[in-house]
Amino acid sequence: MEEQDDKLIERFYLNDLSEAELAAFHRRMAEDEAFWEAVQLHVDAMEAIRLEGIAMLRKRLTDKGRELDTDMHLPANSWLWWTLGLAAIVIGAWALWNWMRPETPSPPVPMIENGDFAPSLGPDTLPAQTPLIKQTEPVKKTPNHQQVFAAWFKPYKDPSLEPSRRGGATQSPSERFQQLYWDGEYRAALAAFDSLGVSAKNNDNLVFLKANCLLTIGNANAAEALLNNLRDNNRSRFGNQVDWYLALSHLQASHVKEAEALLLRIAADKGSARRSDATRLLRELN
């Protein structure tokens, strides 16, 4: 009886009742209090689902907004970076050349009427080798964080991730994503992730793999945002790896202080799978 009522209420909610059924439904609502309560409960359940759906949608839009804001801080074209870098190298080389070239005798400087205080502008006042001497002074070598990142970063893989190939069977979208990830096709994997269903996109295990793909293609800021979320959610089965990859994403994004702080925490955590890695990486950074 209860099951039949539930079906009837669901059909009412979906506007699926005929006119006669609808009239009977309203009559029963007016006369049968238990039935009225069951209808109200159904309405409440639908509202709970709607609210949860809205919260899920809002989270998704917030993530998208963060991604957009991150992209906005990067120049739209990588050629701009190259041009700026090249210009900086040319200017630096020119300045160095000017600084180091042997001084040629200057033309006679016209005397300025300044009594006995006219400064001597001749070339002999400074020892010619001074810049070279300065250059040979020991300088503390600062690590190149991108190189350190490249040396340490490997997209996460473990045997559980290996996709089971099922003959000619069609792959589901999430299997396709995992297959591409496993095959090292990271850009294609990212495109495949975009076409996943909502629940798969909210699956923290898949999001962890997406973050790895982003790190591989150099999108550290987006990876940072995803890994931070994973850390907050604490639902991923790769939970014991999240901090390590988050530290690496900080490093790739040149957020060195954050990276060091997180690495210190990993190094201090006796249960962490990445404890010794974190210790060694910290040593390299300092």
Add this chain to the structure above:
Amino acid sequence: MHSPRLHNDDVITAIRSGQMRAVEDLYTQYRADFFRWGRRRFDANKQDLEDAWQDAVIAFYTQVMSGKLNSLRYEARVWLFSVGYKRLLNHRRKIKRVLWKDEIDEALRHGAYWLDFQENQGQLEKKENLHKAMKTMSGQCREMLMQRYFMEKSIEEIQQEWELNSANTTSATLSRCLKRLKDLIKTVQTAVIS
């Protein structure tokens, strides 16, 4: 990086067919424009604008899914801006200028898209209770119920996504989940009353 511009009917059709990507595209397409427009009119910070913009996009989605929005008199941008505008007004932000006049004002003057964002205390408490009940559910039940009743996916689509044996198994699982949710709501409501 930019998504292709969607036409009004396309976006409504895409959302109806369950393409959540269309909602994201809509959100992305006019976001920066809305922020610029909102900053000119309101003394609002970025978070206010973000909230208003998200509310507008979510309202668009829910109106389309509920069948209340089948076609648009103006383009989707105007609909979204009008709803975002109303949302900002509700937060009693000081309006910098009221002399602005554009297509959004025109749409608002004609009474279009005047959604109500106000909520009273009773509604907020009820919302909180429903949220509590929903959070107590298992992850799978919660997701499946959302797919069925919020995104309006078919039983077959859900069966495929969750790799369930048959449509019957999927229906039975959904019924069990819905029953569980109702039981939880009853429990939460009883706890509040007693």
